[in-house]
Amino acid sequence: MRNKPIANVNADLLKERKNCSFDIEELTNLIDGGKNQTARRREIENMLLKNMPFDIIPEECLSAKEKYENAVRKSVALNKIGVELVSQVTKAKELSDLTLTLRRVSDAYFREVTPFLLHLGMFIPTILGQCSDEQVAHWLPLAMQLKIIGTYAQTELGHGTFIRGLETTATYDERTEEFVLNSPTLSSSKWWAGGLGKTANHCIVVAQLYTKGECYGTHPFIVQIRDMDTHMPLKGLKVGEIGPRLGFQTADNGFLVFDNFRIPRDSLMMKHAKVLKDGTYVKIARHSKLTYGTMIFVRVLLVSEMAFNLSKAVTIAVRYSAVRRQSELKPNEPEPQVLDYLTQQHKLFISISTVYAFQFTSNWLMKTYHTVQANMKHGNTDALPELHALSSCLKAICTSDCSAAIEQCRFACGGHGYMISSNLPSLYAFTTATRTYEGDYTVLLLQTARFLVKTWEQVELGNAVTPMVAYLARHQNREAWDESPEGIIRAFEAIAAGVYQTESVRSVSFGQSDAIKDVMKQLSDLYLLYWSLERTGDLLTTLKSTLGSYDGRVYERLMEEALKSPLNQEPVNESFHNEPEPQVMDFVSQQHKLFIGIASYYSYSMTALWLWDILTKVTSELGVGKTDRLPESHGRAVFMSVFNSEMEKSVSSLSAPLQAVLRQLVELYLYYWTLEKRGDLLLVLQSTLGSYDGRVYERLMEEALKNPPNKEPVNESFHKYLKPFIQGKL
């Protein structure tokens, strides 16, 4: 039971809770979607938490192998209850509520993620979205009851973003009615799929489909990769774990290489395209990008994932800020709670409002997703491009904002926020990956921009556009709108803000008390105001320029603006009578700009003198035509060493004060460039991606093969936990 008083609660926290202006239970019901949903959620949570296997040693203190084994142990315990609960559900809505609760509570089991994440998050959704009805009837029960464990292997060493560039081939052999899977190059090795390294026995593989000598582009195949009894990789496959990464350490992300690996014809997921027995290719889909459907679904899911992860981070930071006291404001008075500092509130409150912005937008986006899906079932794909643009945009922005906000929450907790035990580092590692996976941030924003530009063209032609982008037509007036990239971005931010505003107002418009309405309104206003201030530049509706005005009245406008200046409101400024204004020379930022210029001047002069001496020698040795431009860092090293040594030689005869000044200039030059170019100064990059020879894929694979989990083909947790679980013996 929640809200039960707990003994020994920190007095400051109790005080803050007592000060709450609204009923917390009411807000909880609002977030859950109603009283009944809250009660059901708590029932499931209690059951899962009661049966939770505890960690004897903290997860983060284990070795990579132990971490994985521990994650399997806990996943199996969680899934046992999950499968049982799912089997009792009869309605689709109940199932989606249940999966959401299971997902949320699973975070109590793991600081990192479960190796089954891809099974739940992508394998099952792909079966639902890409299989024919017959195939769904076969695969779905197996997957739902976890009789098979799957993952989603699309990305390769060489390609993640550009799906059309994937190199894995699936060539139909009509003699045996099989597809033959091959990885023709190192860069075609599948890379990254979660759960692939050690856990999964099935895998969705995205490959270029060839039949009758023609390539039909990328298609998804469902492929068994490990023996169901021994868990050994099947013949014709090389599979393993890709090695340590920033987060996702227990997700056993893997690699997979095919060598003439044969799979039955009906391994092709046939909802949108078929290959007949004789090898004839039959296209079913009305839209060429329907095979990208799972990615859209996960992008939609990620908006709610970000709300959830940020809500955890900001809860941690707010509670800690209430408990933490720091600094002496007034002598002999208690140190204040850090929560009372305005600067601390600035870090935290925007995160709180962001959580609600994400959650309301996510609820709306999920509804939109289901509406578009329902239309597509009846053959209408008209709304798909907009759904793609919208989910891409919201996924990009929310994952990026969320990881930045979690970083703020960590800052808000000072040094202790850096401890793994605070959970903030793990939350950050998890969310920062979401900015990359399921479509990189920049790439997805570009997809949205593409859609907006096309819509804009329609608007210019006077054609009707969808309600979501109708504002483009309203802003045809050039005074208020320009078609620059900033303008497009600003317009899309306006949509996101608009959705939040209307959805949050709609959600709180029934039943809720005034206290909740007030708080929600404040949060909504905070979110809008914060982003208006953050993006002030984007929000300026005219060019705001005296020089660039449409009518070209440059001089008139310059004078008009000059006359508005407050300095011109009085004939004599009071500084005439009082102290003078400081010289700009006194500003440190100004000195920064100027002094390095002076130092550079001396450096160049000294180096020029030295260079002159050796120039003839160098040109005669190398031949003028052959001399390559010196790399920047080499040049800089020369400037530094010459400046240093030549200056020493020439200053010895000068007076002491001048010597001191010139030496300071040498130091300034050296320090400035050391700081400016510190990246270049790191001699040992220790990186598979940044090696001098550019053998990126070779090095990634070499490192992966050194990975301890790859030293044994089957991890012992398979025999101990996975096998008994799959076979129902646990």
Ligand SMILES: CC/C=C\C/C=C\C/C=C\C/C=C\CC/C=C/C(=O)SCCNC(=O)CCNC(=O)[C@H](O)C(C)(C)COP(=O)(O)OP(=O)(O)OC[C@H]1O[C@@H](n2cnc3c(N)ncnc32)[C@H](O)[C@@H]1OP(=O)(O)O
């Ligand atoms: C209950 C749940 C339990 C747990 C849940 C918990 C968490 C969340 C769930 C799971 C997540 C957990 C872990 C995930 C781990 C990560 C997995 C992955 O990363 S999988 C791999 C994902 N990969 C990507 O996202 C790749 C990104 N690239 C692309 O999407 C495309 O290649 C790209 C869109 C960039 C370009 O595609 P391309 O074919 O080259 O198209 P092009 O640019 O030429 O455009 C042509 C035309 O098509 C339109 N279009 C593109 N994509 C789509 C689409 N998906 N739908 C509709 N239309 C699309 C494009 O706009 C263009 O249109 P126009 O010609 O302009 O009209």
Ligand SMILES: Cc1cc2nc3c(=O)[nH]c(=O)nc-3n(C[C@H](O)[C@H](O)[C@H](O)COP(=O)(O)OP(=O)(O)OC[C@H]3O[C@@H](n4cnc5c(N)ncnc54)[C@H](O)[C@@H]3O)c2cc1C
């Ligand atoms: C933790 C994690 C888990 C993952 N899990 C899976 C999984 O289970 N299954 C799976 O299949 N994949 C998975 N991935 C892979 C993931 O989907 C890709 O890494 C992601 O889609 C980005 O692709 P990329 O790595 O090829 O990046 P790249 O496309 O190589 O990006 C590198 C840089 O190039 C820029 N760039 C690329 N193309 C363009 C362009 N057209 N215009 C402008 N800039 C561009 C990007 O913005 C980025 O800055 C996972 C990745 C991570 C990090």
